[in-house]
Every structure is written in C-alpha cells, then in structure tokens.
Amino acid sequence: MSGLSFEIAAKYGAARTGAITTPRGTIRTPAFMPVGTAATVKAMHPQAVRALGADIVLANTYHLMLRPSAERIAGLGGLHEFMQWPGPILTDSGGFQVMSLSKLRKLDENGVTFQSHIDGSRHLLTPERSIEIQGLLGSDIQMQFDECVRMPCSAEDAERAMRLSLRWAERSKRAFDPASGHALFAIVQGAADPALRIESAKALVEMGFHGYAIGGLAVGEPQAVMLAMIETVMPHLPEGQPRYLMGVGTPGDLLEAAARGIDMFDCVMPTRAGRHGLVYTRYGRINLRNARHAADKAPIDPQSSCAAARIYSRAYLHHLVKAGEILAMMLLTEINLSYYQELMASIRAAIMENRFDDFRQGVKADWRTGEAKND
C-alpha cells in the first residue's frame, strides 16, 4: 500500500528502531507524538515543538470537527497550513473522545450521534464520516473509527465493542481513498482479554492496513496488564509495519512498551503535566508546587538540551506556578516535551547501538534518585 513506508534499521530483542517515511517527511521510531488537540500543542509555538525533536504531531478529529469544522479547515488549505505544522500529522478517529467528552450520545451499528460539549449542536460520527473528516483535514496517518470501552468492563461488553470495531474497520477501509497518498491504521481492541485481542489483531491484519494500533489501554489498568496485552498482541502483527500504542504514557510506559516492539506513542501527559506544575526529568518527576522549591537556585537539569531546563531556577518556576502565570505553562510544557523527545532519541540510539538493556536499567536507576518516580 502507498502513503507510507517503514524501514527497521536495528533490533534489540523485540525492540526496534527505524523510520516511517511519508510524503510530509520522515518519522524516526520509536516516536513520541505531542498532542495538538485543537490544532495547537497547548502553550507551544509549533516551531518549538519541531525544534525539540518531534517529527509528527497528533490532532483530534472530535475537537476539530466541532470547532472550527473539517470543512472550514479544508477551505483554509488543510490542517498543516492552518496550524503551520509542515510535517506529518496523525489524527485519531474521534471514536474515543466522542464517548468521553460529548453529551447525550447514542451508539448503534451505524455510528454515534451526540451533542457537542461546546455548544450543544447535534452531530453524527460514523466510520465513513470519520474518514471523510480526516481526509478534509489532510491527515497523513488516519485512524479507523472504533469503539473503546472503559476498563474494567464485562466480557460481553469487551467482545461486543471489539466486533463492532472490526466491522467499523472494514467500513473505514472502504471509505478511505488509497490514492490520497495518506495512510490508514487499524486499532486492535479487546480490553484485557487475550483471546479477544488476538482475534481482533488477526482479523485486522487479514483486512490489511498501513499500520496497527493498540487501543483501549492505559485507561486506568496496572502497567503490568498493559504490558501483558502488548506482549499478547505483538506476535500477531506484521513485523514490517508500524505499531502504535495509543494514549501512552509515562516515561516508564514508553520505555517498557518500546522494549516490547512499539514504534509510536502519543499522550497528553507531558503537555497536561506542564500546565499543572509537574516536570519530567532524568531524575524523576518534580512537583514545582511544592514549597521545598521556593528558595532553590538550582535549575531543573543543567545537562538538558532544553534551555528552559537549564537557565531558570526552580525557585522562579515555583513562583510562576504559584502565581498562575502563563509563562509557567510555557516553560514546563517545553521542558516536558524536551524530556520526552530526549528519552525517545536515547531509546533509538540504545537500540541502534545494541545496548538497550544496559540503557534501560540506567534510565530507571536515574529516575529512582529523584523526588518521584517516572514510571
């Protein structure tokens, strides 16, 4: 299939590093995709997101279809032009967020009818409409429409949602235009049931997609459950295609999932944490609201490649957080995205240089020296 190619440059156990090539540019893997929900990675200039090392960002179909609308963005030249992000963009299908954010939703075989959380307007999201919207946005990597159940859930619910998602995968693929030059990823569902997960993976691979995501994880279950599900699914996904773990996660999640062969990640954690006074560092997570930082001249990390982590004192950042200043959100978001991208770069290098196990142990040892764990 066109729209995307993937080359694996090196492997270490199940972990691999390589590059996904799209018409919009190359994505170094394992990759972390900052979340640009409403066509902006919150509190960041897009040029700065790129400069910190992101090759691709994620945008949310649900938010953009409601405001300003896919048709409006298409009329303005597409999402890349709109948000001044020239590199690849991945869009979710809207399926997850319509179930978590909208009001008065009703799900049936056809899709989901719902009311906007912004203005109460009524909308219908189906596999066909989701793919149409993602096409109007000009998304480089589009996701099938799926139903994601909350865990824990009954075995019946998990099976019903997984089978509905398979039928919606078929409809998504039929609605997708292979001549668009874009790519379409499927989403493996099945909650925490290994048999359902395997059935989902096999059926999706049978249909054939550019890449395969694992959905419905990191929704509150223990990390061990998440890692077990990854290990369950992996043998049933094609080696030569990208694997994307949706909505994950902490630095510890990224490290362990990459060790198990995941190529792509997205998560609001570094950006959301940055707006709430939390920073991720090589030495663990720091809560800058804590009064212990009020008189601390030390920077966040004098060895960081991120200037914000080097030049401002913890006392100043503490002050900005306490005062509710926008600059606090800007600087902490930048520090967090920088740390996430540095972690991904070091994961890639460790796989490439055949020293991933040593690296993984060293990273975890560093985390344990800090005031809070990163995993």
Add this chain to the structure above:
Amino acid sequence: MSGLSFEIAAKYGAARTGAITTPRGTIRTPAFMPVGTAATVKAMHPQAVRALGADIVLANTYHLMLRPSAERIAGLGGLHEFMQWPGPILTDSGGFQVMSLSKLRKLDENGVTFQSHIDGSRHLLTPERSIEIQGLLGSDIQMQFDECVRMPCSAEDAERAMRLSLRWAERSKRAFDPASGHALFAIVQGAADPALRIESAKALVEMGFHGYAIGGLAVGEPQAVMLAMIETVMPHLPEGQPRYLMGVGTPGDLLEAAARGIDMFDCVMPTRAGRHGLVYTRYGRINLRNARHAADKAPIDPQSSCAAARIYSRAYLHHLVKAGEILAMMLLTEINLSYYQELMASIRAAIMENRFDDFRQGVKADWRTGEAKND
C-alpha cells in the same frame, strides 16, 4: 547624580530622541517598557521580549513584595537573575497598586497599611520600605512612593495627595542610596489642576532626581486632558533629564505624548489586549473574536517584522481565541509588543530624520484605514 545618564541625539519641536545609559545597558528613547508585573511579561519568554526591541521592562513592587517577597528575590540574586532579564528594570513604588488592588487599606502620613489580595496577610508600605524593596529587587530605575488619586476628584483631595506625595518624595530620596548605582525618579501629581501640577513639578525639581515621571494620568480622563497636563508640566521639568509618562497608553497616546517630549512609557495594554483577542496593527486595532475573521486566510500584517503577524492566518488566530488556547495569548501578545516596539522605533527614526510631523500624519492615516482606530 550617578546611576543614569541621558543624551538627546535629536529634537523635533518638543519631541526628542536619545538614549538613557545605565550600568545594565542602554535604553533608546522614546522607549516603551513592557509590563512584567510578577517577574514575567505575561505569555512571553524574556528572550522574545528583548528580541522584539524592548530595552527595559517594568516590574511591580506591590506584586513582588507579596509574592515571592523582596527578601526572597534578593536571596536568589536579585530580580534580573530571577526572571532572566539582564537589561535594565524599572520598578514602580507600589503606591498606585496598593490603592487599587489591596484590601482594608488605611493611608496616613506614614504610609499605607493593607491586606494582601492574595492571602490576606497584613503589610505596611512607606516611602522608606518601598525604596528598601526596590533596592532588594536590584531595580535600576526606582520610583518615589506616592499617592495617586482617582479622577475626577475634589480639589481638596487632589491638593492633599499632591502635597503628601511631595513629602513622600523627600522621604524616598532620603531612603535611597546614591552609591547603589541605581536611579530614582520623582512623580509629578496634581490630578487635572494645572496649578497643582506646576507646583508639584517645581518642588520635585528643586529636590533633584535622576528623572521625572508624570503620574495619575490615563486613568479614565479624555486624551485631551492628559495631553494638556503634559503640556502644562513639561516647561517645568529639566530638559536634560528623562521624562516618563506612567501607565500610558494606546498607540495614539504614545504618538501624541512623544510629540510633547515624553521619553518613557509603560502600559499593560499590548499584553492585556493580547490575552483578550485584540491586536494592534499599522492599520488599526483588530478584534479577533469577531466572526468576520473565521474564514480569513490573510495574516495580521504581511509586512510586519514579527513572524507571528506574518505566518498565521486570521482564521487560525480567531480559532485559537475562540477555543481559549494559550497559544492565542502567546501569539497576540507577541504581535502587540512587536507593534508597540516598531511604533517606538519609527518615532525615534522620524525625530532623528527631522520628519516627525509627516510621519505622525501618515501613521494616523494608516490607522484610519483599519477596522478600528488605534487612538
């Protein structure tokens, strides 16, 4: 007096352009000082404030004495180090803000006792304490402690506050350490009464300060009243020292006050407007909340030296404002500060090149072509 020198390079009528030199660097005049209330120009990296053309920023004694406290900032190496602004800093005296922001305040001859608007803690601000705080912050240009009355006010109130401010000016000067290498400015008060204004100016010049501010204007009175007061005071201030119009103003205010010989300005307008969807441009003020911008591909100003004004469409900025995104505040603040600094640079050039009247008429003609006036 040491701490500051001022050289006038050219004059055009009452307008003048030159440079104030301080140990922390040179301030090109007429100068606009962005307001960094709580040790941050809101929504801006300090490096970006400098890059847009600011030579000096203002910080607020009232806010910083309450949080994180002057002693804390002094212990951390002073305000420049704290906020990573290596250039000159001017601090107000706290007099204006203690009267407008604090709770349960009580003013007497000695000073003002008040409760913090943040945590209700009790504080006393006197001329001596204000100067002590400004010294602890390491402020390059410090302001006398004064009482600023609201207009309109009774003749008795205007006279009483002016005379109290004169006595506080004397105490401020006595408390100021001339060996610090810093500068101290006096503040002319007297509401809208020419006789009071002249008496205030003469008495302050008699005492002798590094520079002279005009306070208590741009507090709601018509622009004509403000300009008349400037014209009244100017002949009584020493030609060779800086003149600072506090808290002013719109682009039109800056243009007209510079024409009358003002050398320094500060105002929250460009930063506050930027957080509320308003941008100042060569072609007038634009309200990006207006639905007319929703599908407008045009940038704010394709000729601007500010990238944010050139590369993003009005439609995108409208979207960010409507969505309440932090990036909206970042970009619009940057565009506004850039416009203010460009305006000051062009005022300086027009005075230097002996074409200020033509320039002033041209600027105003451009403003009238836009959707809203800048004056």
